[in-house]
Amino acid sequence: MGQLLSGTPKNDDNGSLVSSFTEYFKNYKPENKIISEETISSVELHLKRRNNQEAISVINDALKNIDIAPINVAVTGQCGAGKSSLINALRGVKDEEKGAADTRVTETTMKIMPYEHPKIKNLTLWELPSFRTLTLPPKCYLEKVEFKKYDFFFIVSSVKPTTQEVDLAKEIRIMKKNYYIVRTKVDRDLDHEKKNKPRTFNRENTMEKIRSSYLRAFRDIGEPRIFLISNHNWSDYEFPILMESLIQDLSAEKPHNFIFRLSNVSEADIERKYNYAKQLIWLEAMKDGFCSTVPVVDILRNSDVEKLKTSLNHYRDLFGVDDESLEFMAKEAQVPVEQLKKKLKSPYLLETDKEETLGGKLLKYVKEFASANGGLLATGLYLRKSFYLHFYFLDTVTEDAKVLLGEASSKN
Structure with missing residues (x-):
């Protein structure tokens, strides 16, 4: 040529x-x-x-x-909080697709479930058993789920902050790991508030109340990163902000690895x-x-x-x-x-x-x-x-x- x-x-x-x-x-x-x-x-x-x-x-x-640099992200929280749906969103797959994390609510899962990204092998998302399933203190829970191998934690919550979540966050911080609080199902809360208080309902105020409840619960261990999301609409609420923050917060050696695994x-x-x-x-x-x-x-x-x-x-x-x-x-x-x-x-x-x-x-x-x-x-x-x-x-x-x-x- x-x-x-x-x-x-x-x-x-x-x-x-x-x-x-x-x-x-x-x-x-x-x-x-x-x-x-x-x-x-x-x-x-x-x-x-x-x-x-x-x-x-x-x-x-x-x-x-x-x-070759691997990325291991752990997703933990109470049963029914939406851990599986979050994993599917992070992997860019629909809940009903082949290979998707099982979104059915169950308390019987005792195993740590790994989910590789469907296109690029270096990223693995690990669904950890819920706190209630293992009934272990946070420190023992982290040892049981082999916390040292994870680069990042998602603590998924869907109702209100619990003592278990706070204690777990303390242990993660002691071990110098990073975490996000991911509050799921905010669309459900907004719908409920709008139905019960149609005249005074304000979306931003309601979301701020949810956020404030977590800030108060976690105030003794610093101000956590909190993201309010919907399990059904990943482009709405704060899921896009969560993705952007995660890329920035991963170690300097790995952000490029993660960005290629995100959905558009x-x-x-x-x-x-x-x-x-x-x-x-x-x-x-x-x-x-x-x-x-x-x-x-x-x-x-x-x-x-x-x-x-x-x-x-x-x-x-x-x-x-x-x-x-x-x-x-x-x-x-x-x-x-x-x-x-x-x-x-x-x-x-x-x-x-x-x-x-x-x-x-x-x-x-x-x-x-x-x-x-x-x-x-x-x-x-x-x-x-x-x-x-x-x-x-x-x-x-x-x-x-x-x-x-x-x-x-x-x-x-």
């Missing part, structure tokens, strides 16, 4: 590499960066010393850790996924660019095209615009899946007609993307065409995800 776009400055001076690397990552807030500040500083130092291979090694280690509840969720995915592509491109001191002939071979197909499908999967997700959404909306697909671009990116080759079409995408972004993305780097295509695919899939979000919102 010929040489890369002309006009690229030579990168035989590592100063341009350092500048490119620094300029890119300084645009992200610390909590939104996919690699730690320590990793960024280490790469910069190696580049300044012209130790390019060491810089590549640091990036390789960071990418490896990103890929809002455009902010989609944008956050987009920024994390873009950083991953950028790291791969930077690593490749470290070794490129002269322009290279960049030809897309058949094996490259197959990898690009795999990458496009991966992005569609991450953003919930894959064929399986589209079929499920079409079924929910009771419309033909093709009608839904016609509103999107990503399912057709690699389709060609008789007069056009796939290679030619991909070259058009490269030129289109480079033109829209002012030429090359990094001063001093020779990016291969495949990286432009990754960015182009990601942009397209992100826009498709926003279209689907709009479609889903219009049906509610």
Whole structure:
């Protein structure tokens, strides 16, 4: 497919590499960066010393850790509080779907139930037995459920704060773990209040009363993070805020892992996924660019095209615009899946007609993307065409995800 776009400055001076690397990552807030500040500083130092291979090694280690780092989130609380429904929402599955957590109310579950994310294996949500089922003191309860392996706790409540919940929160804090109080079924409380006090009912006041009751109950151990949600409508109330807070509060090594597991509840969720995915592509491109001191002939071979197909499908999967997700959404909306697909671009990116080759079409995408972004993305780097295509695919899939979000919102 010929040489890369002309006009690229030579990168035989590592100063341009350092500048490119620094300029890119300084645009992200610390909590939104996919690699730690320590990793960024280490790469910069190696580049300044012209130790390019060491810089590549640091990036390789960071990418490896990103890929394998597990996340374990525990969901505990009283029986019937909505633990299973919350787990299904966090996993992005409907209660009736295959593999969903059982939402039937039961006091008989003594086991710790793990639920892996249906698409990405690194996240596991653990449904813990209710306090009443095990009838153990909080400290013993935590030992029984192997609390040390969890990165985060959800304490799920649906009626009013209990002594057991407060005691459990104390033990979690002693062990330096983080937790949220998730108050479910607030829609039920609001409906009840509105029915009993139609003249004086005020939604915000009622929710504030619920929140205040938990703040009073937990005042001796600090001010907990409290989220008021509905088990039936995850886009309403404070579920989107809960998701945003959880991403920020997870350890610096793991927020990017969690963001890819979230459902697209809002455009902010989609944008956050987009920024994390873009950083991953950028790291791969930077690593490749470290070794490129002269322009290279960049030809897309058949094996490259197959990898690009795999990458496009991966992005569609991450953003919930894959064929399986589209079929499920079409079924929910009771419309033909093709009608839904016609509103999107990503399912057709690699389709060609008789007069056009796939290679030619991909070259058009490269030129289109480079033109829209002012030429090359990094001063001093020779990016291969495949990286432009990754960015182009990601942009397209992100826009498709926003279209689907709009479609889903219009049906509610």
